Amino acid sequence: MPARFHNPVATVFGSGSLDQLPALCPGKVALVTFPEARGLGLVDRVQALLGERLVHVIDDVQPNPDVAWLRGEHERFWAESADCDSVFALGGGSAIDTAKALIVGTASGRFDELLELLAAGRPFAPARCKRLVAAPTTAGTGSEVTPWATIWDAQQQKKYSLHLDCTWPAAAIVDPELMLSVPAGVTVSTGLDALSHALESIWNHNANPLSDTFAISAIEDILDCLPRLHNDLRNRELRSRMALAALKAGMAFSNTKTALAHSISYEMTLRHGLPHGIACSFTLPLVLGLAWGRDAARDQTLRKVFGHDLEKAQARLRNFLHSLGVKTEFGDYGVTPAEAEAMIDFAMQGARGRNFIGSRAA
Template sequence: MTARFHNPVDTRFGCGSLRELASLTANQDVALVIFPEARALGLLNRLQLLLGERLVHVVEDVQPNPDVAQLRDTYERFWREAADCQTVIAVGGGSAIDTAKALIVGTESGSFDDLLELLSSGRPFVPARAKTLIAAPTTAGTGSEVTPWATIWDTAGQKKYSLHLDCTWPKVAIVDPELMMTVPAGVTVSTGLDALSHALESIWNVNANPISDTFAISAIEDILDCLPKLRRDLGNRELRSRMAQAALKAGMAFSNTKTALAHSISYEMTLRYGLPHGIACSFTLPLVLGLAWGRDEARDRTLQRVFGPDLHKAQARLREFLHSLDVKTEFGDYGVTAKEAEAIIEFAMQGARGRNFIGSRAA
């Protein structure tokens, strides 16, 4: 069977690589999507100096888990005020990059509700208008800079939308570890665990291939070793670089497989219980490892390259790793009863991401 790996993103990695924005956007009008704290950190001013007069529009009111209630006004203002700009630059974590991906997909009318209607249909579509995206993550975890997916939440309606089109692949990813030096411990852990989940989810996945496995194994080994050390030494430039590279490799892995059961479970945990994404998609990793083990010989061999041949020891290692980061690993720890947990897992198995899982009945 032929395996295929494809990633169209021009990726720049290294300390100081953010400066490449100047040459990448020469002679263009650009818009910037950035997180609210960037102004106080001096990052917004730095970008304004770097981009100069070509910067024609700034969105800095990005919220965690972008929600339709807030996105609607941002989207429609963007298409009113910055419709002529060629490029959107997203600087921030997954929420900033997801917000930018939503903004670049233009409807004929400029109405956000028209975009939601297209997403609700579940059918592929070609946007009436689109912008080029450059993504520069400020956290080591999202992988959004090298993937086409954006998650848009509707908390009031208890729904989520997944946006993924040809145009939502970033044209360029700039992974500059210097941007991550001020990330606090809690966010460092949460985003790092998101990256770990991406890597593991790409292995117990019906879409896995030898290249995605190579990226995933390397990312897992680095994160298991590096993340606890980084939590204790947040200002360590070498550890920040290692985590940035590990998150990038995890992103490259799942860019070709999509995520699977742990992420499918996480959506319910975020919508219904308010769990931050990185925790919601990682606290079940020992459980999902047990559900994956023994389903497919090739997948077992790949998992055993990381964890060895004993499932119980493998699960214990993952639990101990998560506990060392103060992440609890049982549904009951988050106020979910055993019956509710069973229903959440059953529902997650039937979701689009759940069906990617090698243990799903649908698979």
Template sequence: MTARFHNPVDTRYGYGSLKELVSLTEGQNVALVIFPEARGLGLVDRIQGLLGDRLVYIIEDVQPNPDVAQLRSTYERFWRDAADCETVIAVGGGSAIDTAKALIVGTETGTFDELLALLATGKAFEPARSKALIAAPTTAGTGSEVTPWATIWDSGSQKKYSLHLDCTWPKVAIIDPELMLTVPAGVTVSTGLDALSHALESIWNINANPVSDNFAISAIRDILECLPQLYRDLSNKELRSRMALAALKAGMAFSNTKTALAHSISYEMTLRYGLPHGIACSFTLPLVLGLAWGQDEARDRTLQQVFGCDLITAQSQLRAFLHALQVKTEFTDYGVSAKEAEEIIAFAMQGARGKNFIGSQAA
């Protein structure tokens, strides 16, 4: 069988690579989407200094897990006041990049509700207009800079929307580890575990292929070794670089496979229990590893390249890794009863991401 791997994102990696913005946006009007703390860190002024007059619009009130309640007014202001911007630059974690992906998809009327109605169909659509996206992550974990997906939340209705169009692939990804030096311990862990989940989820996945496996295996090995060290030494430039590259590799892996069961479970844990995404999609990894093991010989061989040949030892290794990062690994640790956990897992198996899991057919 022929394996196919495709990723159209022009990727720039290395310390100081944020300066690439100058050549990438030459002659363009640019909008910036950035997280609220960025101005206090001097990052807004730094980007303004790089871009000068071409930076004509700034959105800096991005919230975690972008919700329709806030996105609606931001979206409609953007299309009213910044319609002449050719490019949107997203600088931040997954929430900033997801927000930017929602903004660049223009509707006929310029209203956000029209976009929601299109998303609610669950089908691909051709946007009335769109803008180019440059993504520069400030955390090592999201992978959003090399994938087309964005998650939009509706906490009021306990729903989520998944945005995925040709235009939501970033045109360019800039992975500059210098942007990650000030990330606090909790966010470093949460986003790093998101990257670990991306890599593992791309392996126990019906869409896995040898190319995505290579990215995933390398990412997992790096994260298992590097993240605990970085947790204890947050200002270490070499460790920040290694985690940035590991997260990029994990993003490349799942850019072709999508995620699977752990992420499907995470959506319920975030909506119902308010768990941050990186923790919500990683605390079940030892459990999901056990559900995946034995489902497919080829997938087992890939997992065993990382964990060895004994499942119990593999699960123990993964739990010990998570516990060392102060992450609890049982549903009961998060106030979820055994019965509720069974219901969440069963429901997650039926979700779009759950159906990517190699064990979903046997469930």
């Protein structure tokens, strides 16, 4: 069947590409970034690039943006900066997800109106929306080239998935120089998120030869590059390779969405506090086994990366994760075998789980 691939994000890649920001962010601009950005000089750099056009700064984004914090920021943004033309997200997945939530305005100005629309699970047209430009400071999220944002509600133990036509970034700036200061733990966690994105796009009902091309290249680069980068964090060549690998993984799953490993990860993050990159990657050897033999075309693609022996393929993934200090059994995270089985069954029924070629809900 004909393969269709769609990604509307204008992408600029390479060292120094942040300098393209003024041309990509027209009019008045709001900056959404993480707390350390100011100490790293990034807020001052954006200010220097945009000058008086930078009119609003949110620089206290926390990991896994929660509705309890987002509510106030969203309503304040629309009350104080409704005339803003562009929003620039600078940071990891949480900063970009936060910006995606902020740019979607409601008729009432209430954030809870947006939550109600998301909870209903039906398509909707937002009352207002802003132009979004995203620059990742970590190599992993892929959010700069996808429309999805995850919004968390820790109190209610829920998550919302936001995705609209307007939550596709208009442009992505992928500048490896922005990633040089990322510490080892975040480098590993975000790199494994990218690996998961690429693998999840292969064992996926929505996969096609075009998404596979991005995914295979990303996987090969990450398996080779991430352990070396872990031991040489200031290496510009390795940072650039990982940035490109994460971008390719993002391009792959921008068309397929994620699958079972991510569906499992949401429960592991909500109930066991695992960082997202670890939560979505520690099950990769297990999920590879569940995917193997389900679909001849998908097997062919997986074998291009791992060869023809499933046990060796799983061992390679497991050893790779162990070399980065990531444990690969549910029991390592306090989850009993019975709880793990129930979690997998539940994840299979979720929207992302149903994308998985081995899903019993498919």
